[in-house]
Amino acid sequence: MLKKIFIIIICLVLALFSIYLFEVYAPPQSSRQEVNFSIVKGSSVKQISQNLEAVGLIRSSNFFKYYVWLKNKQTDLKAGEYILNPKMSLKKIVAILAGGQALSNExxxxxxxxxxxxxxxxxxxxxxxxxxxxxxxxxxxxxxxxxxxx
Structure with missing residues (x-):
């Protein structure tokens, strides 16, 4: 009986880990069309995640919020204009937004x-x-x- 419970727990952990890997590393679309995305100064992670989901750059705004929280990047997302691609992984998008790799008009x-x-x-x-x-x-x-x- 204990062995069955242990196997079920292992299967659940593997399933959750697989979902995590899929959400973080698999791009939401195969489109190569670039998208101009802007973050207004003072935007919350919730607003940013909803906007990213609305333009098709991420699959789930909730998972984006979870990932940003998990990586402790809530205050690192920088305002600005970005060129993003739906083929980018969630990890890459967060790295760009947190790194402040915004377009510059200067x-x-x-x-x-x-x-x-x-x-x-x-x-x-x-x-x-x-x-x-x-x-x-x-x-x-x-x-x-x-x-x-x-």
């Missing part, structure tokens, strides 16, 4: 000492930061002429 610029406004304006045009002389016009304008839209 561009590094280098203004060399000695450049005048026209040199800077040409640099901006060459690097597609400004397409016309708007930087030069703004830099040469009086401060009272600036119209800021905040």
């Amino acid at each position: 561009q590094a610029i280098t203004i060399i000492e000695g450049w005048n406004i026209d040199d800077i304006n040409n640099y901006f045009q060459k690097n597609n930061i400004f397409s016309d002389d708007s930087f030069a016009n703004l830099a040469k304008a009086k401060l009272s002429d600036w119209k800021l839209s905040i």
Whole structure:
């Protein structure tokens, strides 16, 4: 009798472990189409998991919440825009969201000492930061002429 109970417990543990492995490592879809996914600053794990499930990036929002809790990543998920793929495993998605590998709209610029406004304006045009002389016009304008839209 004790042997049967032990075998049943072992089978249950193996079944639960198999489900865990399937949920963590198997992608929810075979589609290779990338999905833009954004996390708004202050979003909860519950909101993030529901949004991921809604766009088909994960199978179960509950399992996502459990996995994030199990890996102690609740506070590590970072706000931003991400490009994710339904072929990614849950483990990979959590690593990307916790690692903050978000898309960046920032561009590094280098203004060399000695450049005048026209040199800077040409640099901006060459690097597609400004397409016309708007930087030069703004830099040469009086401060009272600036119209800021905040």
